[in-house]
Amino acid sequence: MFSKQRTEIKRLKSKQTIERLFSEGTHLGKRPMKLVCDTQKGGGLALGFGVSKRMFPRAVDRNKIKRLMREQYRIVCSDTSYTPIEGNGFFIYNSRELPSLETIEKAMLPLVKRWVDLQ
């Protein structure tokens, strides 16, 4: 995944690590998104994306939002001012309105910056 970039990004798959991330990780909020992250070294960068079923009952909308968030993180990585991160992160979209790529960008940039500051 993102193999040409400076850092390799893994998919966050394990149920155990996700549960530990949510109980021990740092919770950052910026409307309409939320980031749960830690700074665990050695494992590289692993990311997950989630949308509440309560907010969007249709699967088509949930898939769309997750694709938009993935795309936006890819754009963030390709930027020249990006500094590599190590750890686990989970992005959650937390609003009832269907977003555009711009609103995702406005929310994600400060979240990533605060995550970098934690390193």
Add this chain to the structure above:
RNA sequence: ACCGCAGGCCUCCUUAUCGCUCCGCCUUGGCGGAGAGGAAAGUCCGGACACCAUAGCGCAGCAUAGCGGGUAACGCCCGUCGCUCCGAUUUAUCAGAGUAGGACCAGUGCAACAGAAAGCAAGUACAGUUCGGCUGUAGUGAAACCAGGUAAACUCUAUGCGGUGCAACGCCAUGUAAACCAACGUUUAGGAUAGCGCGUCCAAGUUGGAGGGUAGGCGGAUUGAGCGAUGCAGUAAUGCAUCGUCUAGAUUAAUGAUAGGGCACGACAGAAUCCGGCUUAUGGCCUGCUUUUUAU
């Protein structure tokens, strides 16, 4: 042309750059290939597959219901008969649509109001009469001496149905029990199963043996009652034969972004074990048929 009905097809296309999931090749980052639906949905039916004697047998229970056929199977599909509806007129026909349509000569129940009377009977008024009673008419009602009506009332008849579900189930690895297996022992009391009876299984203790559960990973998992073409059989659903073809397989869960062009300016909507149906949501195009109106 409009309305209604039936059947079939498609689900924005294309170019460039970057990016995602799986597979193959060389090899450690490149190349090549493939990548959501007709409903993937609701979970309403039917199977495949897997495990379980707490799985068996009988009763009970549940489902289906003209007749004939198709199918792995079905509550599905096809044909056909009857009944009902629709619009029309030729008043008995038609394009169509619907139809849980077996049996009240086995038994039980039910029928508000009205009515003399709604079920082991009793009996109103008038007329006729062969004056024994019978026959006809009236009035109430959805239905009235006639082996009445009602089974989407209980029930009966025929046919079918064991249960649980891929988070089934199998393997790997970690490896501590009060948990497992076999033998001995023993009360026949209690417990176990969607209901009941029979059956079956089960405890504490001793000895010996063996490796389980949970968290995690892998398999199950995509080549199948598959799809397409042609021919034959059949009114049709469908079946058979030959040839061709491989078409998602994820597991916090893959299809996007940017720029350019075109048009009808894109509806409903995203696979999670897999098939056959049904139902619901929904954009566009084509073909055929009935009725009506207009024109020729």
Add this chain to the structure above:
RNA sequence: UGGCCUAUGGUGUAACUGGCAACACAUCUGAUUUUGGUUCAGAAGAGUCUAGGUUCGAUCCCUAGUAGGCCAA
């Protein structure tokens, strides 16, 4: 993924085996009171979640859908 249940005035509940949809609270009007509350008298407000079917006639029986809720792993 699989299974189960519910829906009736604004709210909470009834309606027996199919036969005029009932009750309480809330609302409104009037009386009592200096005023308000309490109390008393009266009124309005539904066609039973939606669409079909069976029936002479459905809240009730059957089928399909909609919305909400619950359970197991």
